[in-house]
Amino acid sequence: MTTYTLRSKRRRSALRTVAFLSPWLIGFGLFFAYPLVSTVYFSFMKYDGFRPPVPNGVENWTYVFTEYRLFWPALRNTLWLVVVMVGCRVVFGLGIGLLVIRIKSGGGVFRTLFYLPYLAPPVAATLAFVFLLNPGTGPVNSVLESLGLPAPGWFTDPDWSRPALTALALWGIGDLMVIFMAALLDVPKEQYEAAELDGASAFGRFRHITLPHISPIVLFAVVTGVIQTMQYYTQPLVAGKVASGIIGGSGQQFEPGYPEKSTLTLPQLVYDIGFQRFDYGSAAVVALVLFALSMLFTVVLMRRSSGLIGPGD
């Protein structure tokens, strides 16, 4: 009797769980599992979207790795961005967070001002930066030149286009600032007071008290930053298109990565090879490379911050 009710109770609660999870279970199947499996399938097919797909073994794979001349530059750029852009974002975000929590008067105003650019739509922010850094008419170079400083070509110079994108990323640092502020405010105050009594310098206090306390958040910021960089698409694409003077809109093929492939990232390749060259098979290969890299970093993220998944599991 008891076992019977227990079992039916358990079955009811299992049904209830499935019912509550059902929107996501369906979504997981339709928008994650099914397309991933199909991507693997397409990666071994020759398919242009018109004629039916034909199996062609590993031809797409060898094409992407050996002949498709945009693949390696895109991978190199992505790694550059992972190191430099993510590094700058974490250091700058932490710096702004440390600054904001020290502002005694007007702290709220400054915090809001620092946060606002994070909200600017990426296309709008990119257009604004291409204009601001325009070597001919942009105000930034006007100011630099009037100060007697060198005025680089920014988005039109392959050596400066990625630094320009990094500046744009630093402008939108608001999310990291908020996360770092929350972490910094959680560091116990008594430890600072004790260290001050012991005569520790400001740098010593940061090194021995602040940093150990916030290191999980720093790691979180690094790993999520790397994952974001794996998805970096709109800003480099729009910057390259607008700076090169390409007329936007439909039906126009363009070589992404202007100038000289310097703003090319992996996600742009999927669009280029799939939707401009109509080679869905090779696009699937690039998509799978992107998937493998993203999942690698996601696993690191989940390993290092099991707090994400939560206590009690």
Next chain:
Amino acid sequence: MAATHRGGRPTTAARAARRRAVLHWIGVHALAVAAALFFVLPFVFVLLTSLMSDQQALTRDLVPRTWQWENYTRVLDTPGFLTWWRNTLLYAGLGTVLTVVSSIPVAYALAKFRFRGRRLAMMLVISMMMLPPQVIIIPMYLFWAKEMDLAGTLWPLIVPMAFGDAFSVFLLRQFLLTVPDEYLDAARVDGCGEVRTLLKVVLPMAKPGIAAVALFQFFYAWNDYFGPQIYASENPAAWTLSYGLESFKGAHHTDWNLTMAATVLVMAPVILVFFFAQRAFVEGVTLTGVKG
């Protein structure tokens, strides 16, 4: 550590400490002002340029000689611009409602039910959240374009939002973890089923979390460029603001003043909404990064 003698003059140590405090105050505020310039000046230059004449926008001037407010009406009169607004509101509005409604029960189950596979489910949610949209776009595009014949519309972007968006599930679940179990137990003791408990007890307490999810989802759609580029690019009547803005620059490629006016018109709603919903934003960002 530096005490002042009662009734007497301050000691040297006290004076030195005071001087250090003042210097510290000046240093912090000087840095803050410098940082503020970096964050604010781009907005200022964009605004100033949006008010210049066509000719002046091509010069290196920083301040408009004549303030041309009619640039904004010229942008609004551009064919298509108002359609892009309508499409964006449709995508963002409908998408947000669908996301919130479909993500709440999932987040609730992940936060409050104990079942086998809960940890695995959470890991899959996070994996989905981290997945670049380009990874699955080939089969997705082929499905919507070839099987459903919906290329050139926004439906391929809106419909998936009815199936529990991963980021929203994650954010809401982080929020629901902070709702104490005692409230739920009390409701259950009173004979509420799970649906009633969710609707009557949890939802009213989860309002800030729901607000954060709704805002993030709304702005995700508002800002989305890749989705409209894939599904709507062939049909200008289905373009959204983010996608249209870039082609607007293409059509007016010498008119930086009009482009900047259009840029302001795309940024302004986001910033306006922020001032009404600051707390929800900041809370949302904090929840994704810190609490867990």
